Amino acid sequence: MREVYVVGAGITSFTRLEYPLSEIAAYPAMLALKDAGLSKVDHVYVANMGGTRLNHQSGLASAVVDTLSLTPVGAEVIENGPASGASAIKTGFLAVASGLHDVVLVTSAERLREVNNLEATDFVATLSHPLAEYIYGVTLPSLAAMFTRLYMQKYGVTERHLAMVAVKNHDNALLNFFAHLHEKITLEGILDSPEAMTNNPYVAEPLRFFDCCPVSDGGACVILASAEVAKKLKKPLVRLAGVGQATDSHCVHERAEPTDLLAVRGAAAQAFKMAGVAPGDVNVAELHDAFTILEIVQSEEVGFFKKGQGHLALEKGETRIGGKIPINTAGGLKARGHPTGATGVAQAHEIVLQLRGEAGKRQVKDARIGFTCNFGGFGNNVVCLVFKRED
C-alpha cells in the first residue's frame, strides 16, 4: 500500500445555508483546491446522506463534479448514514493507497434545514430498524436517552456531566468562525437556575435540549494525495496513517451489553494498529458527540480513558483545550453543528488544521497525532481515522 497524505482542506459555515446541495459540496472543494494549490484531481467522492430524500437531488456527485468544471474525472456519492464523511475519506484513501489514483478530492454536503425540524428528526430516525424500532416512534435522541439512563445507573454519570460536555464544546465553538452555535452557555443557565427547565427542556429524558446537536447545513472537503504529489506541494505534511471500520447489531436491544459500543472499540483499535500508535499518543481528537453522552462514552471506548471513567476525566478538565487530550476543539457536533453526511469530513478538516498548526485561538500546542471517530446509526457503523504530522 502507498502512503496517503492530506494536502488540502476546506469547509463552509455550518448553519442554515440557502443555496443548492451541489454548491454546498462544491464550495469547500474550491477552498481545498486553493489550499492545496491544485487545479486538477483524478477522482471525486461526495459524502451525503439525505440529498435524494430531503433535497430532490439524486446523482449528487455528477452535479458536483460539473459545478467544479472537473469533468470528465470519475465521481460518486458515498452514503453511510452519519458516518458517510469518514467512509468517503476511507474510500479516497483506498483509491490513493492502491495506486489507482494520485489525487482524490473528498467533499461532502448536507442540507437538512430544507425540511422542518420534525421531518429532519423523522429522516434521521429511518436509520433505526424499520420494524423493530422505527415504527414505535424511536428517534436517535430516544435511543441515546435509553442508553444514557443505563450508563448513569451503571457508572454514575449525571446530568451535570452531560451539561459539562455541552459547556466545553460551546466554549470551543466560540473560537471557531465556522461553527453553527456561537453561544456562551453556563451550568447555571442550563442546569441550576430556576429557569433551567425553560432554557433547557427535556427532549428525551434524561437528555435535554443542550445535550443534542443542532440540525445543520454544511459541507467540508479534504484532498488526499500520494507521497510523490504531497512532497511537491508547499504544505506541512499530514499523513492519513490509520483507517478502521466496524459494525454492530442494527437493533440496539440485541447487543449483549447495551452500554458497550463495540463498533467504536473495534474501529478505533484497527485504526490505531494500522497507524502504529497507542490511544495515549493522541494529542487532539474529534469524537462524534451527536449527544453529549457519546463524547464521554467514545472517549472510553477508543481507549483514552478506562471504561466508566470518561466523566471523571471530563470533571478534571482533561478534555479541554490545554488538557491532557483535548476533544472536539472545533466545538464538536454539539456546537460546530451536525450536517449528517458532512460531519466525518469536518472532523478530518479540524484535525488537519490542528496538525498543521493553523487552528488559531483553539490551537493545541505541538499537536502531532490526531484522531477522529465518525459514528453511524446508533453505533452500528463506525469509522475511525488516525492522522500524523510528518516532517
Added chain:
Amino acid sequence: MALEIYAYRCKKCGQLHYPFRMVCKKCGKNEVFEFDTVPLPKNGKLLTFTTVHNLPPDFNVAKLGLGMVELENGLRITGQLKIPHPTFGMAVTGKVEIVREAEYSKNYGMVFYPG
C-alpha cells in the same frame, strides 16, 4: 385471534432471534428462511426507558414513553410504554396494538403496561 409478534427460531441450532434475520447469528449454517416462528412472550422486565418530547410528524401526541424490555425467554424488544412512572427492572406485560398510523399505513407493535 390474539395478535402476536414473532421471534424466529433457527431450525438447525434452536437459537431465537428478534427481529428477523436471514442467517442464524449463532450457528451461521442456516440457509435462507430456515426459521420457525414462535410468538414472543408478553411478560418481562423493563431494562431502560425514556419519555420522548420531540416526535416524528406521524405521532399526534406531545410525548411518548419508549423502553427496552427483557422478555421471559431472554429475548429483548423495544416497545412503547403506557406506564406512568417507569422504574428499572419493574415487571411489565405487553399487548399488540397499533403503534403508528399514517395516511396509508397502520403499524402494529408491542405496547407495555405495568405487569
